[in-house]
Amino acid sequence: MQKVENGQIEQYKGNIKLMKTLNVKNIIHIESSTVTKLERTYFFNLVYIRSAFFKNVTEVGKKCFLYNRTIFQLRLPNLKIIRSMAFMNSYIQQFNISKVELIESKAFLSSCIRQIENAIITTIPKQCFCICDQLYYAIFPNVTNVKGRAFLGCNKLLTPYDQNGMINKTTKIPRLPIKYNTQKLLDQLPPEAFEIKYVNSQNKLLFQMDQVLIFPNNIKSIDDAVFDGSDLYFSVLICTNARILRKRSFYGSPVQFAYLPNCKVLDQYSFCTSCLTNIIAPKIKQLHQCCLQQCNYIQDLSFTHCTYSYKSIRYNPVVTNLDFGDLKVDPSSYYYCNSLKFVKGVLGVFQPTIQNDFHVKAFLLGEIERIQSQNKNQAKFLKNMRKARENIAKK
Numbered sequence: 001m002q003k004v005e006n007g008q009i010e011q012y013k014g015n016i017k018l019m020k021t022l023n024v025k026n027i028i029h030i031e032s033s034t035v036t037k038l039e040r041t042y043f044f045n046l047v048y049i050r051s052a053f054f055k056n057v058t059e060v061g062k063k064c065f066l067y068n069r070t071i072f073q074l075r076l077p078n079l080k081i082i083r084s085m086a087f088m089n090s091y092i093q094q095f096n097i098s099k100v101e102l103i104e105s106k107a108f109l110s111s112c113i114r115q116i117e118n119a120i121i122t123t124i125p126k127q128c129f130c131i132c133d134q135l136y137y138a139i140f141p142n143v144t145n146v147k148g149r150a151f152l153g154c155n156k157l158l159t160p161y162d163q164n165g166m167i168n169k170t171t172k173i174p175r176l177p178i179k180y181n182t183q184k185l186l187d188q189l190p191p192e193a194f195e196i197k198y199v200n201s202q203n204k205l206l207f208q209m210d211q212v213l214i215f216p217n218n219i220k221s222i223d224d225a226v227f228d229g230s231d232l233y234f235s236v237l238i239c240t241n242a243r244i245l246r247k248r249s250f251y252g253s254p255v256q257f258a259y260l261p262n263c264k265v266l267d268q269y270s271f272c273t274s275c276l277t278n279i280i281a282p283k284i285k286q287l288h289q290c291c292l293q294q295c296n297y298i299q300d301l302s303f304t305h306c307t308y309s310y311k312s313i314r315y316n317p318v319v320t321n322l323d324f325g326d327l328k329v330d331p332s333s334y335y336y337c338n339s340l341k342f343v344k345g346v347l348g349v350f351q352p353t354i355q356n357d358f359h360v361k362a363f364l365l366g367e368i369e370r371i372q373s374q375n376k377n378q379a380k381f382l383k384n385m386r387k388a389r390e391n392i393a394k395k
Contacts, residue, residue, distance in 0.1 A: 028354050030054075040064045043071075048339060050299075050318070050354040051075075059083065062104075065090040069317045070339070072277070072297055072356045082107045091296055091317075093134070093256075093275060105147075108132060112296070114254060114275065115139075115173050124150045124161075134275065136233040136254065141169045156231055156254075174210040174233060180259075180359075180366035182238060183373070185214045194218055199226055208234060213255070217241040222249040230254070236359060239263060245270040256297075257359030260284075266291040266312075277356045280363070287312035287333075295319075299339075299353045309333045320353045 030052045035042075037059040043049060051073035059081040065071065068090045079097065084104040087095075093114045097103075100118055105125040108116075113132055117139040124146045129135055131153035138157065143165040151161055160167045193206040194216055200223050207215055213234040215222075220241055225248040237250070237258040244265040250258075252273045260281040270291045271279075277297045287309040292301070294315045301313065304325035313319065314335045321342045322334060334340060341351040 037061055038064050038076075040066065043068060046070075050356075060086045062086065063088065065092065068092070069296065072318075073354075085109065087111045087113070093297065103128060106130070112275075117173065123147070126150060127152070129154055134254065137171075137173045139166075139171065139173060141166060156233075158231075158233060176211045176235060178362055178365065179369055180212065180236060180238065180363045181370045181373075182214070182240065182366065183370045184366075185209055185212055185238070186216055186240075189214070189216065198223055201226055204232070208232060212236040212238065214238040215240065215242060220244075222246060224248060225251065227251075227253045227255075248272070250274050257363070259363060269293070271295060278360050280360070290314070292316070297356060299355060311335070313337065320351050 027046055028048050028050045030049065033055045035054055036056050038054065038057055039061045040063045043065060047070065049071050052071065053075040056078060057076045058078055060076070060079065060083060062083040063085045065087050066085055066089060071092060074092060074095055079099060080101050082097070082100060082103045085106045088106055088109045089111060091112045093112055095113065095116065097116060097118050099120070101120055103121060103125060106127045108129050109127055110131040112134045114134050115137040119142055121140060122142055122144050124140060124143055126147040126149055128150045129138060130149050130151070133153065133155060135154045136156050136158050138151070138159050146161050146163050146165060151157060159171050188209050190206055195218070196203055196206070197218060198221060199207065199215065199219055204226055207213055211234050213236065215238065217240055219239065221244045222239070222242060224246045227250045228248045229252040233254055235254065235256045237255045239260050241262050242260060243262060244267060245263060246267045248269045249267070250271050251269050254275050256275050256277045258276060258279045258281070260279070262283055263281050264283055265286045266284065266288060268288045268290060272290050272292070273294045275297060276292070276295045279298070279301070281303065283305060284303045285305055285307050287303065287306060289311045292298070292313045296317055298316065299318055300321045301319060302323040304323060306324045306327050309324060309327060309329055310333065312333050313322065314333070314337070316337050318339050319337050320339050322340065323344045325344070329343065329346060334343065340347070342348045
């Protein structure tokens, strides 16, 4: 299967070895059931590749995804072997290795992996996860031999290791709900969370529920650098009433999805170098310097009511579509965005992308559930009111 747009192949399904004979520059998704081993040559020139699925691959070859900056979804359900430097310096964040039996040295060296889990392997080779500064959870309960510098430079790691393996083998990765029902999440917060007006480093823990960080209506701003380089592990940020995110508020944080329905200002460096993949902020008016700079996983950005943007979105290797509404944006705002194909009113036409949209789907499912529950409660209330009126009328 090939999907061709404007003379360029955007999706390819078939014999991966035949891709060398095709014009493959614009491929964004690949599927193949024939290949059993992935080599570096398959992906070296795929500058727009976003996702791949290889049902029968059992081995990822040496340096296969070395320096890959664009792939975010990789499914290899039968993978058994990961060779040396296979994901070195890659931007892949999450990857299922539950069936892997062998990992060689430097396999994930300096990669952006966030969490990883395997209950089969017994040895972690040298420098395997060295300098993985986004790694929070590495769950290997059966490992009994950790070789030199395996986790050196993993400053955010919440699952410490010694040379004999995990120190606490009962640690689990925090749960990520499949529905982000804002009302249910708010109901789980402690009472003190509803009495605070400003979030700071002293009270920020009150608002975390597993991998979700949620702020109720009483929170209207997030102070400077509160979650800057945070050692908290969260994937979802929900600010129901915050009007402004101040300087460096989520700088370098692990957040992947942000829902900011009433936010109007992203201050300087607010999400800079974060792991953001999706942001819903329909009322944004001001994007200050570097607020979304080096967000290396976000593809589409839409701020249709924006009235000010200055050097806000730069050095983002996979951003494809920018919509600033009627604002005339200076090109310096999106400098060094190599995958950029569309800027409303300035550049090209809108280009469909393969979204890393797990969080968006979870949010929409949660909103549907919340509205249904709200309508059900309202109907129940009205029914009780009718009964009360009927009883009064009978008397």
